[in-house]
Amino acid sequence: MQGFVLEVTGDYACFTRPEMKVERVSYDVITPSAARAVFEAILWNTAIAWRVERIDVLAPIRWVNIRRNEVGAIASTRNAEQAMRSGRGLLGLNIEDERQQRAGLFLRDVRYRLHARFDLTDRAGEGDSPAKFAEMFRRRARAGQCVNQPYLGCREFAARFRLIEEPASEPPPLAEFNRDLGWMLYDLDYRNPTSPQPRFFNAHVQRGVLTVPAWDSPEVRG
Numbered sequence: 001m002q003g004f005v006l007e008v009t010g011d012y013a014c015f016t017r018p019e020m021k022v023e024r025v026s027y028d029v030i031t032p033s034a035a036r037a038v039f040e041a042i043l044w045n046t047a048i049a050w051r052v053e054r055i056d057v058l059a060p061i062r063w064v065n066i067r068r069n070e071v072g073a074i075a076s077t078r079n080a081e082q083a084m085r086s087g088r089g090l091l092g093l094n095i096e097d098e099r100q101q102r103a104g105l106f107l108r109d110v111r112y113r114l115h116a117r118f119d120l121t122d123r124a125g126e127g128d129s130p131a132k133f134a135e136m137f138r139r140r141a142r143a144g145q146c147v148n149q150p151y152l153g154c155r156e157f158a159a160r161f162r163l164i165e166e167p168a169s170e171p172p173p174l175a176e177f178n179r180d181l182g183w184m185l186y187d188l189d190y191r192n193p194t195s196p197q198p199r200f201f202n203a204h205v206q207r208g209v210l211t212v213p214a215w216d217s218p219e220v221r222g
């Protein structure tokens with residue numbers, strides 16, 4: 001199946017390293033799961049599964065420290081179930097009681113070129129074909145249409161995207177950027193839907209290019 005290429009830009013981004021428990025600290029580069037989510041924001045369907053193959057870094061890595069308010073709790077499912085049974089109850093959160101101020105080390109002025117393709121899943125119907133979904137994706141990406149606003153790690157960091165139809169005519173990646181990023185989050189393994197498990201790979205950027213291994217390769221570990 002032919003691949004697709006998007007240029008993605010944003011004023012801010014945060015691809016949180018999971019080992020940072022309190023303060024948010026971003027990876028240096030967008031993660032494969034965040035890149036996949038951009039493609040899914042444009043075209044999502046149970047009949048296809050996106051896989052990211054390569055990430056080009058197009059802008060120098062710039063950092064910014066931001067302190068912001070976050071909510072330190074989530075709504076209780078137990079309270080929701082009790083309210084459904086009784087017809088009344090407390091469903092929401094009082095933001096003033098749950099507000100927490102946290103610092104974060106985020107990226108700014110990011111620009112990436114994302115390379116991905118999709119595979120048909122076992123939920124594809126008789127009328128589903130790669131050509132059908134490829135044309136749907138191109139049409140939606142050209143028009144700037146999306147299922148939901150794509151974002152760069154955090155929902156408040158909106159992403160802008162552009163479909164690249166002739167990658168050879170685009171500027172090269174950041175050749176001077178070479179870095180060992182360590183163990184980077186690849187994606188979550190949903191084979192057990194009740195307990196999805198994270199999987200990681202040892203990420204290396206060479207001449208501005210992060211090559212993403214296949215999901216089932218030995219390089220990806222759970």
